[in-house]
Structure formats: structure tokens, C-alpha cells
Amino acid sequence: MPQSIHFISIGGSAMHNLALALHQQGYTVTGSDETIYEPSRTRLEKQNLLPAQTGWFPEKIHTGLDAVIAGMHARKDNPELIKALELGLPIYSYPEFIYQLSRQKQRVVIAGSHGKTTIVAMILHVLKHYNREFDFWVGDPIEEFDTTVRLSSTAPLIIIEGDEYASSPIDSRPKFLAFQPHIALISGIAWDHINLYPTWDEYVDQFESLAEAMPKAGILIFDESDDMLDVIGQKERDDITKIPYLAHPSEIVKGETFLITKQGKRVSTKLFGQHNMKNIAGAITVCDRIGITEDMFYEAIPTFTGVSKRLEKIAESTDRTVFRDFAHSPAKVEATTEAVKQQYPDKKLLAVVELQSIDNTNKSFLDKYKETTDAADQVAIFIHPGSADSGEQITTSDIQKAFQKPSLHVFTDSAALQNYLLQERDASHIFLFMSSETFGGLDLSNLAPKLI
Incomplete structure (x- = not known):
């Protein structure tokens, strides 16, 4: 297992959280960046991981390193990246590295154009409610957790938010492919990254590739109401379990939303809107596959307060x-x-x-x-x-x-x-x-x- 890791572009939101997580696990962590903004700067400084100087320093790259992790903000001509390639060091994108650390775990990836963070946060909330042991990776901070990533040697399960952006400057594959999920949920497809995917077809192809990459005995969960996603999800694939879902039944009473269970019971929730009812349905479906029953989900969800900046x-x-x-x-x-x-x-x-x-x-x-x-x-x-x-x-x-x-x-x-x-x-x-x-x-x- 690599023990000495260097981060090229350590100041990024994802990168600095991974650096902190590895440092807490006992890894020797170094890093570089051109600029480091808050809150990354203070968080790195508290753990003595803040680079002494900003900029790129090829001398930081040496044969004593076990691995180099390249962030998306590091360009192909980055001098540290070039040095790492010359030395033949193992170079990972952060999704690849997370995969390496979770190869023995059940990997659940939440993908889609919208709702990813909320669905992940709901699943984590429910798992925490029942004191389950789990690791996670999420794109934005969640109020219940101090960091956006948890990596341990003992958790049997990892819940990952996987987006369709390129993995690294030298790996143009969408991040969600790097995680190689056993269970994948796609929440919906809405073309909104035209700088990366100039055409609708190119954008849709990324999610098609995720569905096609599912392993045997894999589980593909998808929003059935999304016409394009329904086409992708319903396609015949050997040994893949397909589970479509629709928005969870609900009703609004005096400005408060209640979930309606199959037994006709009302369950209070602080979330509202049709898109959130879909997010809830997706989260329930994933939870069912990782040992959380619907009744258990309904017990835990009323205390879920949502995600910062999501309604x-x-x-x-x-x-x-x-x-x-x-x-x-x-x-x-x-x-x-x-x-x-x-x-x-x-x-x-x-x-x-x-x-x-x-x-x-x-x-x-x-x-x-x-x-x-x-x-x-x-x-x-x-x-x-x-x-x-x-x-x-x-x-x-x-x-x-x-x-x-x-x-x-x-x-x-x-x-x-x-x-x-x-x-x-x-x-x-x-x-x-x-x-x-x-x-x-x-x-x-x-x-x-x-x-x-």
C-alpha cells in the first residue's frame, strides 16, 4: 500500500479533502499548487500540509514517492507532472486512487446530471442513523460530516458521488468510470456541460458508458421518468439487475411535505419538490440493496435536513x-x-x-x-x-x-x-x-x- 503521496494541485476542494483523509490514515503527504483559497488553506495549514510556497517544484518529485495524485487543475505541461512521468512513478487521478483504496469494498456510485449530492447525503444519513460502518466520497460538504471523504481499512462499503467530468489532465474518462461500481444509480440526464461535451449525444454517451461498464451481477438503478435514461437503463445487458424508480408519492399539507408509504402512512420530510421526491425514491432503492429496509429508511429520513445550498x-x-x-x-x-x-x-x-x-x-x-x-x-x-x-x-x-x-x-x-x-x-x-x-x-x- 503506498505510504508517501504527493498531490499536484493540492488546494482543490476534492484534492485537499483527500489529502487530509490520507494524512489522518498515517500517510506521508506533500503537495503543491499555484493558488490555495479558503477553506482549503486553513484546513491544510492546521494539519501542517500547506505548501511553504505556491507554485510548481519538480524537485518535490522523487523516487521516494509511492504515488502522485494529479488534480484536474494541473495541466499536461505541469513541470511536476512531467517529472513524475519521466521517473515512471505511479500517477493517479483522485478517482483512481479512491478506487485503489476501496477495491475490497462494495462500491456504490451515485451519478447523474442532478441530485447526486442530495442522494448521497440521504444514504449517509440513514447509514449513520443505524451506526453502520461505511466510507464515502461526496462532492460538497455535508453538515453531518467534518470532511467530504472518509477512507478506512475496515468499512465494507463506500458510497461515492461520481460526476461526468474528466478524471485528470492525462485521463479524459469520466470520473464515475474510475470507481468501477457494483451498484450505480443515474439520477437523470440534462445536458449542461457544453464546454466539455459540445453535443447532446457526446454528453449522453458518458452515461451509456457507465451502464455498459457495469460488472456481472452489477445493479443499475435509474430514474424511469427520464426518457433518455430509460432507454439506456432498459437496454438488455447480461447479468445486470435493472431497477427503475419514479418519484416517491407525497402530499403537501399546510406548506409541509409528507411521504406516503405503500401502507398509506404519512412520513414527515424536510425536503420538497418533485425532483427531491425522485431523489428520495433513488436513495430508498439503493438503501434496500445495502441492507436498509423501507421501514428503516422512513424512521431515519424525518431528521434529514438536506444539503447546504440545495433548497x-x-x-x-x-x-x-x-x-x-x-x-x-x-x-x-x-x-x-x-x-x-x-x-x-x-x-x-x-x-x-x-x-x-x-x-x-x-x-x-x-x-x-x-x-x-x-x-x-x-x-x-x-x-x-x-x-x-x-x-x-x-x-x-x-x-x-x-x-x-x-x-x-x-x-x-x-x-x-x-x-x-x-x-x-x-x-x-x-x-x-x-x-x-x-x-x-x-x-x-x-x-x-x-x-x-
């Missing part, structure tokens, strides 16, 4: 509520907006969407936002000034044409957006912020109390 309630009064959500792609924006409106049908909803990445500021992609915010009463779009793809400037007119929402307002300045929201405070009851970024540095922790 997270950040402020509330008797009249108003403020939510934030990680939604930014068209499918996620639509699902989140509809979920909130269904939960509060009689209240005026103001949805705020940030268009940030190269994906959703591409002119040819913008029209996919058509009708995605129709459930909202008012809509505000924030876009960074100068946001463009291939030098093509995105204008207010482009955005209004794409969304086709008469009441839509477009902002390029966070102060102007904040002023608008404060002016709308008395006219709106629900404020929904959707972004994978920060609306140009808007301080939601300060703004939210003012809105309620």
Missing part, C-alpha cells in the same frame, strides 16, 4: 422566506422554481438566477432557459459584465429573448440587484436565489434578514 432555507419570518439553491443549469432552475411554487402556491415568488459559467452564458445555449422560470411571479437575472463565450457579448436583450418572461429584470451590478430586491420586499413573499456562484459578491447572510 436551503436561510431566513424566515411569519410572512416571508428566503431560499438559496445551487441550481444554475436550465433543468435545475426549472425544477427548483417549480418545487418552491408548488410548496407555496398562494405566495408571490421572486426568483433570482445567476448566469455565470461558460455553459450558461453561451448564446446558443441560452434558449434552453425558455419557460424555466415560468412558475415564478417575478424573475431577476444576474450576469457578470462582459460574460461571454468565444468573445460573443451576451446582452440584456439576449437574456430576455431566451427566458421569454415578460416580468424579467437583468442586472450586471450586485448593488443594483440588491436595491431592486429590497424595493420588492413588500410585494414578494418567497425569495429564491439560484446560483453556483455569489451574484458578484452579494452578501446573502446580510441581505436575507432584510428581505424577511
